[in-house]
Amino acid sequence: MxxxxxxxxxxxxxxxxxxxTYLHSVSWWQAFRQFSHDVPMANIHRAIGMGSDKLLDHLLGSDRDRSADGKVVDGHSAHFATYWDRLxxxxxxxxxxxxxxxxxxxxxxxxxxxxxxxxxxxxxxxxxxxxxxxxxxxxxxxxxxxxxxxxxxxxxxxxxxxxxxxxxxxxxxxxxxxxxxxxxxxxxxxxxxxxxxxxxxxxxxxxxxxxxxxxxxxxxxxxxx
CATH class of the missing domain: 3.40.50.1000 (HAD superfamily/HAD-like)
Known part of the structure; x- marks a missing residue:
């Protein structure tokens, strides 16, 4: 140095x-519910800060059916975007x-x-x-x-x-x-x-x-x- x-x-x-942080938590919760994943909000909150590549494994398990992962991630992004003008x-x-x-x-x-x-x-x-x-x-x-x-x-x-x-x-x-x-x-x-x-x-x-x-x-x- x-x-x-x-x-x-x-x-x-x-x-x-x-x-x-809590807007992301709600947005992930909504996206999970769209695809029948019932994840408690508190668990989601504690995972916020991870990117989607880590968050889905952390909350849904690494042995899940991954076929809808992209749609869940897109769902979170769409829900979160509705808050942009209120940030x-x-x-x-x-x-x-x-x-x-x-x-x-x-x-x-x-x-x-x-x-x-x-x-x-x-x-x-x-x-x-x-x-x-x-x-x-x-x-x-x-x-x-x-x-x-x-x-x-x-x-x-x-x-x-x-x-x-x-x-x-x-x-x-x-x-x-x-x-x-x-x-x-x-x-x-x-x-x-x-x-x-x-x-x-x-x-x-x-x-x-x-x-x-x-x-x-x-x-x-x-x-x-």
């Missing part, structure tokens, strides 16, 4: 910066992203959302002018907890793993970052509790973007500057 190497912050978006950023989300950029950090949205969904999320946040890079599902062969999307985010922004932190809201975010030896600062605004996030290995845990912003100078992010 050279002294002048850039530092950066990688942001998960769904449930971390935009209030979508809202979580408290302090845009201000946190802008504060990180103002500190000289490269800012990357490391999302595994589809490109249309990623565009809706970016429109909700309104921070494109301070972003160094953005990922989407097309950038990852496997979704979280595999580290593919995190590795792509590093490459797109020309960042080194030892000079970044990942900000996420799920256990899957923490695990994906850890596979690249990247610290993860976790937020509970996606519905996962502080103890569970810390137990998965989160470097620090805050309530939401506004809470992290209020503590920014004392947070792990302060050590990146």
């Amino acid at each position: 050279t002294a002048n190497q850039s530092a950066g912050v990688l942001f998960d978006v769904d449930g971390t910066l935009v209030d979508t 809202r950023p979580l408290p302090g989300a845009a201000d946190l992203v802008r504060a990180c950029a103002a500190r000289g950090l490269k800012v990357v949205l490391a999302t595994s959302a589809s490109e249309p969904e990623a565009a809706a999320l970016r429109a909700t946040l309104g921070v494109d002018d301070v972003l160094t890079a953005v990922t989407s599902a097309a950038d990852a062969e496997q979704s979280k907890p595999a580290p593919d999307i995190v590795a792509t985010a590093l490459a797109k922004a020309d960042l080194s793993a030892d000079r970044v932190l990942f900000i996420g809201d799920s256990v899957w975010d923490v695990l994906a970052a850890a596979r690249l030896d990247i610290g993860c600062v976790a937020l509970t605004c996606g519905g996962t509790g502080r103890a569970e996030l810390a137990g998965a290995g989160a470097t620090a845990v805050y309530e939401d973007p506004a809470d992290l912003l209020a503590s920014l100078s004392e947070s792990p992010l302060a050590r990146l500057g």
Whole structure:
């Protein structure tokens, strides 16, 4: 690592910066019901953060009939799309992203959302002018907890793993970052509790973007500057 190497912050978006976790849960529940899969909502919620390639195995079992998988995934996307014009950023989300950029950090949205969904999320946040890079599902062969999307985010922004932190809201975010030896600062605004996030290995845990912003100078992010 050279002294002048850039530092950066990688942001998960769904449930971390935009209030979508429960909307995704409902959308998956509706899609499952369309194809006679009765999956409890609480189980779905705990799987949010995985991509569809992992989520279906996790919730439906790897020995299932996979013939309708594509239709279930499309069903989730269709249901979730009905919420796009009502999406809202979580408290302090845009201000946190802008504060990180103002500190000289490269800012990357490391999302595994589809490109249309990623565009809706970016429109909700309104921070494109301070972003160094953005990922989407097309950038990852496997979704979280595999580290593919995190590795792509590093490459797109020309960042080194030892000079970044990942900000996420799920256990899957923490695990994906850890596979690249990247610290993860976790937020509970996606519905996962502080103890569970810390137990998965989160470097620090805050309530939401506004809470992290209020503590920014004392947070792990302060050590990146």
